[in-house]
Amino acid sequence: MTEPTQVTSETPSQSLDFIRKIITQDIASNKHAGRVETRFPPEPNGYLHIGHAKSINLNFGVAQEYQGVCHLRFDDTNPEKEEQEYIDAIEKDVRWLGFDWGQHLYHASDYYDQFHQYAIELINKGLAYVCHLSPEDTRGYRGTLTKPGQNSPYRDRSPEENLAWFEKMRCGEVKEGECVLRAKIDMSHPNINMRDPALYRIKHAVHPRTGDKWCIYPLYDFAHCISDAIENITHSLCTLEFEDHRPLYVWVLDNITIACRPRQIEFARLELSYTVLSKRKLLQLVNENIINGWDDPRMPTISGLRRRGYTPEAIRNFCNHIGVNKTNSVIEIGTLEFYLREDLNLRAQRVMAVLHPLKVVIENYPEEQVEEFDAENNPEDTSAGTRKIPFTRTVYIEQTDFQEDPPTGYFRLAPGREVRLKHAYYITCRQVIKDKTTGEVIELHCSYDPESRGGGTPDKRRVKGTLQWVSIAHAVTAEVRLYDHLFATADPNAVPEGKDFKTNLNPDSLVTLTNCKLEPSLKNLESGARFQFMRHGYFCVDPDSTPDYPVFNRTTTLRDTWAKIQKKQK
RNA sequence: UGCCGACUAGCUCAACUGGCAGAGCACCUGCCUCUGGAGCAGGGGGUUUCAGGUUCGAUUCCUGAGUCGGCAGCCA
Numbered sequence: 229m230t231e232p233t234q235v236t237s238e239t240p241s242q243s244l245d246f247i248r249k250i251i252t253q254d255i256a257s258n259k260h261a262g263r264v265e266t267r268f269p270p271e272p273n274g275y276l277h278i279g280h281a282k283s284i285n286l287n288f289g290v291a292q293e294y295q296g297v298c299h300l301r302f303d304d305t306n307p308e309k310e311e312q313e314y315i316d317a318i319e320k321d322v323r324w325l326g327f328d329w330g331q332h333l334y335h336a337s338d339y340y341d342q343f344h345q346y347a348i349e350l351i352n353k354g355l356a357y358v359c360h361l362s363p364e365d366t367r368g369y370r371g372t373l374t375k376p377g378q379n380s381p382y383r384d385r386s387p388e389e390n391l392a393w394f395e396k397m398r399c400g401e402v403k404e405g406e407c408v409l410r411a412k413i414d415m416s417h418p419n420i421n422m423r424d425p426a427l428y429r430i431k432h433a434v435h436p437r438t439g440d441k442w443c444i445y446p447l448y449d450f451a452h453c454i455s456d457a458i459e460n461i462t463h464s465l466c467t468l469e470f471e472d473h474r475p476l477y478v479w480v481l482d483n484i485t486i487a488c489r490p491r492q493i494e495f496a497r498l499e500l501s502y503t504v505l506s507k508r509k510l511l512q513l514v515n516e517n518i519i520n521g522w523d524d525p526r527m528p529t530i531s532g533l534r535r536r537g538y539t540p541e542a543i544r545n546f547c548n549h550i551g552v553n554k555t556n557s558v559i560e561i562g563t564l565e566f567y568l569r570e571d572l573n574l575r576a577q578r579v580m581a582v583l584h585p586l587k588v589v590i591e592n593y594p595e596e597q598v599e600e601f602d603a604e605n606n607p608e609d610t611s612a613g614t615r616k617i618p619f620t621r622t623v624y625i626e627q628t629d630f631q632e633d634p635p636t637g638y639f640r641l642a643p644g645r646e647v648r649l650k651h652a653y654y655i656t657c658r659q660v661i662k663d664k665t666t667g668e669v670i671e672l673h674c675s676y677d678p679e680s681r682g683g684g685t686p687d688k689r690r691v692k693g694t695l696q697w698v699s700i701a702h703a704v705t706a707e708v709r710l711y712d713h714l715f716a717t718a719d720p721n722a723v724p725e726g727k728d729f730k731t732n733l734n735p736d737s738l739v740t741l742t743n744c745k746l747e748p749s750l751k752n753l754e755s756g757a758r759f760q761f762m763r764h765g766y767f768c769v770d771p772d773s774t775p776d777y778p779v780f781n782r783t784t785t786l787r788d789t790w791a792k793i794q795k796k797q798k
Numbered sequence: 799u800g801c802c803g804a805c806u807a808g809c810u811c812a813a814c815u816g817g818c819a820g821a822g823c824a825c826c827u828g829c830c831u832c833u834g835g836a837g838c839a840g841g842g843g844g845u846u847u848c849a850g851g852u853u854c855g856a857u858u859c860c861u862g863a864g865u866c867g868g869c870a871g872c873c874a
């Protein structure tokens with residue numbers, strides 16, 4: 229491999245991550261003629277999640293920055309686990325994240341003929357052999373982490389014999405598990421991956437793309453490096469667990485007739501607190517119906533985040549912020565939520581929604597009168613304009629915005645107290661109506677000050693509380709799904725002996741409210757539309773919505789400074 | 799007990815390849831307001847895992863130790 233030459237860059241960019249440093253050096257030394265070509269190589273055996281977003285952002289991002297290209301390649305070498313549904317979902321998710329592979333859509337299965345030829349080349353060179361050891365015996369012969377392995381009794385078969393057996397494997401004359409094609413490297417190698425790894429195994433399975441053409445399928449270590457080389461990949465970025473496989477990656481390419489030598493570089497996979505990012509575990513949550521499918525808004529999948537109301541920009545900003553290195557680390561979920569709020573704050577229209585309605589009658593307001601107030605759509609973005617909001621004698625406010633016996637420091641509504649109804653009038657609580665049997669507050673009678681129209685009074689008196697409200701006559705009834713972290717503990721994998729990660733599931737990760745009252749503008753909305761429900765958080769329209777019955781998902785709450793104040797007072 | 803890798807603020811990352819350790823988030827404080835669950839500004843916080851060594855000078859280089867992570871699929 230070419231050593232990077234010392235080059236003084238004219239534009240010392242501020243702090244490149246270690247991968248971009250390598251690429252910058254490679255370009256400077258004219259390795260690969262200055263070309264940059266990366267690839268995102270998912271196996272279609274599940275949905276993409278936020279951890280994949282990190283890899284997608286890296287691979288496509290690097291390609292963009294260096295005027296290169298990034299391929300989308302399905303690493304489809306295990307037909308038993310792979311499905312068309314996953315292939316479709318992956319393409320959709322990568323596009324949604326904002327990346328485009330152009331003409332560069334590939335499948336490892338496109339290269340099956342070439343893999344086969346390269347396997348024959350290795351056999352002819354005496355570098356691969358067909359081994360009839362059972363899986364159990366193979367394990368025994370491999371040795372352990374501390375003990376070297378032993379040569380397979382089939383290791384010294386002649387190329388002719390190997391060729392014959394390999395052909396029998398290929399044309400379906402051998403049963404699954406009976407034999408395997410192995411590389412002939414070194415059974416005492418300190419790196420276990422080099423102890424004659426399997427290259428091909430027999431699987432009488434139908435492949436989503438190649439159908440029943442093949443009954444032998446290459447393993448990752450054989451297929452991946454060759455796929456990279458066939459596609460002329462320059463930098464093959466993968467996660468840390470493949471570090472030990474790099475010598476094998478190099479060995480395969482060094483021993484077959486192929487010109488391209490991509491450089492494999494490993495980086496740390498993403499881990500997030502309060503969630504799991506293992507495909508196996510996510511599959512388990514889906515299969516056991518613990519959540520409602522891959523796109524359940526509590527899932528860390530791209531489709532789950534999308535349904536939850538995340539924006540591609542927020543996810544990309546997050547990925548750019550966390551950077552890339554070789555340190556195993558757990559990112560706080562709050563960091564992801566920070567980038568979400570940062571983005572949503574600028575683009576989400578503010579609307580009024582009452583989640584737990586409490587009826588308020590404004591006694592001195594004319595019975596039949598309807599007034600319309602102009603409401604600012606987004607104080608962060610004046611170009612977002614205004615809308616009209618109808619006001620009448622009876623409105624809903626939030627149950628939590630009234631306390632009969634308020635503690636000190638409570639600035640919302642209470643008997644005799646005055647508050648402002650956002651965009652409308654000041655009201656004062658005159659009477660509290662309770663359910664005779666339960667004692668529950670069911671209605672408030674208030675008076676309004678006509679002078680306070682629009683939210684201020686000539687005497688400039690200060691009103692501390694401002695509440696959102698909805699006119700009862702105009703209210704839209706909706707379902708609102710309040711989502712919280714899927715797991716109750718920061719590290720879901722930390723469990724007592726004999727328990728599994730599901731022990732840590734958050735029982736309150738979904739709370740469904742069915743009698744929410746929304747302002748009338750929130751009707752006939754497009755699925756996915758995002759809003760800020762004032763003083764509550766960010767919400768988006770769920771695909772389950774119908775024109776008559778909107779369903780909203782809580783994407784995230786607002787920054788919770790009030791909770792901190794309350795905590796401090798205790 | 800083998801091989802590989804990583805340790806810098808509570809968290810995530812920087813530090814121009816040896817020159818006074820910085821940033822975002824979090825936290826704290828203040829300001830402002832028709833979101834007292836919005837917004838804005840400022841501040842505190844480090845024996846750079848430890849012990850030696852080289853050097854005028856070490857987060858950076860060397861040696862050793864510790865801790866954590868990965869590897870014994872015919873998964874990727």
